[in-house]
Amino acid sequence: MSQPQAIQPARGRFGDSGVSASDGAIIAARPADGSRLHFLDTIRAAAMLLGIPFHAALIYAAGPGWFVSSDVSHIFYSYLGGLVSGVRMPLFFCVAGMLSAIVLAERDAAAWLRRRLFRLGLPLIAATLVIGPLVMLAKASIDPSPGVIDRWVSLVLQPGEDWIGHLWFLQVLLGCSVLAAALAHFGTRRAGETNSLGFLQFVTPTVGFFIAASFAVSLWRLGVNGLFYVGETRFGLGGWVHEMVRAEALLEYTPYFLLGLIIAGRPVRKSGLTPLAWALFAACGAIYAVVWNTPEVPARMLKYAVLGPFSVLGSVLILDLLRGIISERSDVTDYFVRASYNVYLFHYPIVVGLGVMFLRVDLPIHLEFLTIVAVTFLATLVIDAIIRRTALLELLFNGVLQEKRFSNN
Numbered sequence: 001m002s003q004p005q006a007i008q009p010a011r012g013r014f015g016d017s018g019v020s021a022s023d024g025a026i027i028a029a030r031p032a033d034g035s036r037l038h039f040l041d042t043i044r045a046a047a048m049l050l051g052i053p054f055h056a057a058l059i060y061a062a063g064p065g066w067f068v069s070s071d072v073s074h075i076f077y078s079y080l081g082g083l084v085s086g087v088r089m090p091l092f093f094c095v096a097g098m099l100s101a102i103v104l105a106e107r108d109a110a111a112w113l114r115r116r117l118f119r120l121g122l123p124l125i126a127a128t129l130v131i132g133p134l135v136m137l138a139k140a141s142i143d144p145s146p147g148v149i150d151r152w153v154s155l156v157l158q159p160g161e162d163w164i165g166h167l168w169f170l171q172v173l174l175g176c177s178v179l180a181a182a183l184a185h186f187g188t189r190r191a192g193e194t195n196s197l198g199f200l201q202f203v204t205p206t207v208g209f210f211i212a213a214s215f216a217v218s219l220w221r222l223g224v225n226g227l228f229y230v231g232e233t234r235f236g237l238g239g240w241v242h243e244m245v246r247a248e249a250l251l252e253y254t255p256y257f258l259l260g261l262i263i264a265g266r267p268v269r270k271s272g273l274t275p276l277a278w279a280l281f282a283a284c285g286a287i288y289a290v291v292w293n294t295p296e297v298p299a300r301m302l303k304y305a306v307l308g309p310f311s312v313l314g315s316v317l318i319l320d321l322l323r324g325i326i327s328e329r330s331d332v333t334d335y336f337v338r339a340s341y342n343v344y345l346f347h348y349p350i351v352v353g354l355g356v357m358f359l360r361v362d363l364p365i366h367l368e369f370l371t372i373v374a375v376t377f378l379a380t381l382v383i384d385a386i387i388r389r390t391a392l393l394e395l396l397f398n399g400v401l402q403e404k405r406f407s408n409n
Contacts, residue, residue, distance in 0.1 A: 097260020218308030
């Protein structure tokens with residue numbers, strides 16, 4: 001086990017702030033030894049691993065059902081799904097932005113982007129071709145009547161959302177990588193310094209800024225949702241292209257990636273507004289957990305009103321909280337950091353398949369949920385072990401030949 005990470009003030013692209021963790025900063029800069037901020041890798045891994053209980057909870061959540069939906073529901077899983085969905089992927093993309101900014105401060109933007117396009121693009125293609133048909137086979141099995149193969153072939157031959165499923169996150173990462181590289185390439189350059197991220201370097205990341213940004217994100221996500229709703233209902237702009245190319249998700253999650261670019265390597269001073277930030281996060285999270293799966297228009301409006309504070313402040317405050325807790329590396333955390341990407345990549349068809357199986361089995365709802373989570377977790381760890389020991393599989397699904405995977409390095 002290594003020593004706790006020493007934190008140095010931000011320099012280079014991020015400016016010389018002269019503020020460290022001991023000064024009450026929420027997010028501190030890169031370790032003094034130049035190594036990765038492993039607590040960010042750990043948080044990102046945790047966000048991916050939470051995909052298992054989140055998708056399992058959708059099967060048993062009350063309200064409008066997922067495409068795999070149990071006849072027996074429980075309000076607990078609605079609340080669990082809301083709490084996880086509201087902050088999990090925003091936090092993931094915020095961390096992705098932070099890691100991207102740290103690497104772009106030291107590397108050529110064009111070379112970094114070429115590497116990212118390969119490391120994300122190849123797994124997106126391979127996983128789509130392998131995982132999509134598996135999910136569609138499980139979906140075709142929901143109907144217990146004969147003709148599963150015929151229904152499966154029909155789904156496979158039809159382009160649409162079933163091909164993408166949870167893999168939309170790779171599309172968003174690709175889009176955000178292009179944006180980050182463009183900002184780094186066209187950003188101002190000063191003599192003796194490395195890449196700048198343009199106008200983002202002039203943003204002062206205070207608690208007040210993030211409170212204001214959280215409400216701006218609410219308006220942004222409401223506007224994006226409304227824009228695509230009008231496009232689909234009034235102008236017929238939906239269809240399989242929209243389902244397979246997740247432009248809506250890219251627009252919804254890019255703000256969190258930008259927040260990560262702003263935070264990276266620069267401290268965020270704690271202030272008298274910090275308790276207000278925690279209160280807003282808690283209150284908005286509680287409201288979001290109640291209304292997130294409610295289809296009525298007033299509830300959907302309320303959902304977007306509270307989503308910004310819940311997701312933005314949650315990301316920043318959780319980063320601050322866990323930075324102080326996850327202060328040391330261990331073999332256990334390193335293992336799950338390495339495994340988390342493959343676990344997330346392959347958990348979806350397993351959760352869906354087990355959910356379909358339990359539609360025909362009468363067990364206590366909590367036992368079914370725990371069984372799905374446990375079996376999926378163990379099965380995906382086995383899949384990860386196989387991929388890590390097979391050069392071709394690691395190339396196809398991780399975009400690399402060496403063991404170290406899914407980093408921005």
